[in-house]
Amino acid sequence: MINKIKNLTYSLGADVCGIGSIDRFKEAPKGFHPLDIYSEAKSVVSIGKHFSASLFDANTKAPYTFVKNKIVQLLDDISINLTFYIESQGYKAIPIPADEPYEYWDSENKHGRGILSLKHAAEACGIGCIGKNTLLINEKYGNRLYFGAVITNMELTSDTLARNLCTESCNICLKSCPQSALDGITIDQKKCRQVCATSTPGGGFIYSCNTCREVCPFSKI
Structure with missing residues (x-):
């Protein structure tokens, strides 16, 4: 089943896909745990799509913005299709928006939180590690990934956690x-x-x- 889930996400355009069991999320803040979203959650499937490094060479941020918006749409489509597939196998699944609207918002500090931290979910699913810049780093795509996720009551085996790539000496x-x-x-x-x-x-x-x-x-x- 794991291979079918991953192959489906890849066929729909994902570059990375990782799986983490619910026990990987013990450090999630209260109110932002997968179980706070879906009380029967057993596993989280994290998906990611990379963007081209060439965007950094542009003298305007318009292309970067354009590509990010399109990737967000793609990730949402993949999450929805994966949700339908998991349901077709007799389980429940909840897709998480790739660009989450903030249900939590501290107006004084302009601090927002999505219902689930997608970069922390990606880390818990073995896709990479979070660096000092709070971005997830993947061995193949570096920090050039955006993420989506699906929470499910299907019990899936977790992927191996990634090693820390952000060196102590680099600031x-x-x-x-x-x-x-x-x-x-x-x-x-x-x-x-x-x-x-x-x-x-x-x-x-x-x-x-x-x-x-x-x-x-x-x-x-």
């Missing part, structure tokens, strides 16, 4: 952040949001800063 992301929003463990969302996304003069939306991703040694592997 380039911390030093390069224009807002000094990184401390090596977490990110100050209030500081980050002041520059990470902006509106164009014509009213469009653009991801205007991805410095922490771009300067990382794992951005272009």
Whole structure:
């Protein structure tokens, strides 16, 4: 069954797919655990799609924004199709949006949380490790992955956890952040949001800063 699940996600366009049993999520904050979303959850399937390193060479962030939006749509489509497949096998499945609307929002600190941290889910499913810039690093695609997920009551064997790739001696992301929003463990969302996304003069939306991703040694592997 695991191979069928993974092969389905790959056939639909995913680049990575990992599985983690519910016991991998013991460190999830209260209210943001898979069991808080679906009380019968036994496993989480994490899926990811990478974007091209060439986007870092553009002199505008418009292509990066365009590609991210399209990847989010693709991941949502994969999650929904995987949900239907799991249900066809007699189990339940809950898809998690790739670009989650914040149900939790601290307006004073401009701190938001999706119902499930997709990068932490990817880490728990063996896809990679989270670096000092709070981005997940994968051995093949570096930090150039976006994620979706499906929670299910199907009991699946967990993938092996990935080794830590973010070296102790490297702090380039911390030093390069224009807002000094990184401390090596977490990110100050209030500081980050002041520059990470902006509106164009014509009213469009653009991801205007991805410095922490771009300067990382794992951005272009």
